[in-house]
Amino acid sequence: MDFFPTMQLGLIMKNILVTGGAGFIGSNFVRYLLKAEQNAHVYNLDALTYAGSLENLRNLPDDSRHTFIEGNICNLELIQTLLHNYPIDSIVHFAAESHVDRSILGPAPFMQTNVLGTFTLLEAARQVWGRERSDKRFHHVSTDEVFGSLSAHEAAFTESTPYDPRSPYSASKASSDHLVRAYFHTYQLPVTITNCSNNYGAYQFPEKLIPLMIMNALQGKPLPVYGDGLQIRDWLYVEDHCEAIYLALTKGTRGETYNVGGNNQLTNIELVKKICEILDELQPMQKPYASFIEHVTDRPGHDSRYAMDSTKIKNELGWTPSYTIERGLRETVEWHLSNSAWVKSGLARAGYDDWLDTNYQRRKEEL
Ligand code: NAD
Ligand code: DAU
Numbered sequence: 001m002d003f004f005p006t007m008q009l010g011l012i013m014k015n016i017l018v019t020g021g022a023g024f025i026g027s028n029f030v031r032y033l034l035k036a037e038q039n040a041h042v043y044n045l046d047a048l049t050y051a052g053s054l055e056n057l058r059n060l061p062d063d064s065r066h067t068f069i070e071g072n073i074c075n076l077e078l079i080q081t082l083l084h085n086y087p088i089d090s091i092v093h094f095a096a097e098s099h100v101d102r103s104i105l106g107p108a109p110f111m112q113t114n115v116l117g118t119f120t121l122l123e124a125a126r127q128v129w130g131r132e133r134s135d136k137r138f139h140h141v142s143t144d145e146v147f148g149s150l151s152a153h154e155a156a157f158t159e160s161t162p163y164d165p166r167s168p169y170s171a172s173k174a175s176s177d178h179l180v181r182a183y184f185h186t187y188q189l190p191v192t193i194t195n196c197s198n199n200y201g202a203y204q205f206p207e208k209l210i211p212l213m214i215m216n217a218l219q220g221k222p223l224p225v226y227g228d229g230l231q232i233r234d235w236l237y238v239e240d241h242c243e244a245i246y247l248a249l250t251k252g253t254r255g256e257t258y259n260v261g262g263n264n265q266l267t268n269i270e271l272v273k274k275i276c277e278i279l280d281e282l283q284p285m286q287k288p289y290a291s292f293i294e295h296v297t298d299r300p301g302h303d304s305r306y307a308m309d310s311t312k313i314k315n316e317l318g319w320t321p322s323y324t325i326e327r328g329l330r331e332t333v334e335w336h337l338s339n340s341a342w343v344k345s346g347l348a349r350a351g352y353d354d355w356l357d358t359n360y361q362r363r364k365e366e367l
Contacts, residue, residue: 020095107168201238227298229269236262261308
């Protein structure tokens, strides 16, 4: 990792500040960007919370065009210094507290990072970029959860669906979206927003459903399905998501929001059974993995269904997801099987065992 690069071989480089680039989607996006933009330099700002890890940034396509900065998006002085010292033309903002269950058990860090952190970044961009912003872009990465919950037959969320967040996490993300739009309307900060559905793929921390199920299964541990498991999510392979963000960043219209969905709606129980079938084939045990499924106490306020209508990004930017859930899940399971060092480091991350105890032990006792 190079610490002071701004130019290479006389070419003007694109300089992109990625926040949260040591997390799951952020690290996939850093990889994507280094491949897609051969002359870009990525400045990766991440606080390395429990969710971030430098293990996610090993073997980048071109490490010399990547500068890692350990720091917090709530630190205004730090962001101002970065924007002054480096010729940053784009900010792609991933950094967030991202896990709904954690927001239920402890909402304060969600307000701090997701609301105040986003505000701090916007304010630094407004101050440092000044009025000459024609070549600048602030892209905010958000979620389908801001739109609330759908019943089984309701139409998917569009960009004009009214906001109706229902967990501390989604309320904090909704607040951040409103702040981003306010900076566009009030100060003409050149922003774009993408709201996407549930991501999965390589480098996802095993607190989220898919990596948790894969890792528990490989250890012969119970597979904890909340409630009846009939909740529906619209699964989006992370590389498809990175492509959508890249298109919104480079071709999207300022001030616009784009919904990004995976076209893969499944109930949780169907999804977990699919993972079990793939594992039965690739890494068979004495008994089928599905026999480890346990129904546990439901999540309070559990949203029953999310679904995204991606017509706008398809029509305006030509994006459609390329992964079916079958292909994406198989590649994700294969990735976990062939990246045992990463799996080991994920399971060993500070506080992970405590989290499993806090979140799952009590659930079992309550059922
Ligand atoms: P993640 O939890 O894997 O990673 C978050 C990263 O942000 C970590 O590296 C963490 O260290 C960093 N971070 C947290 N607080 C910070 C702070 N105050 N300052 C600097 N860095 C900080 O999250 P993810 O799943 O990669 O999600 C990335 C973004 O995408 C989030 O904004 C999330 O709301 C959004 N999103 C995620 C999904 C999904 O399915 N994972 C779906 C829709 C939207
Ligand atoms: O919809 C987008 C959102 O997707 C993102 O904004 C969030 O950052 C991301 O965490 C994710 O939120 P979910 O709550 O949908 O994801 P999670 O992986 O935690 O859970 C997916 C579904 O699986 C949900 O219905 C709860 C259920 N679940 C989850 C876990 C961890 C279980 O049944 N058992 C589990 O152990």
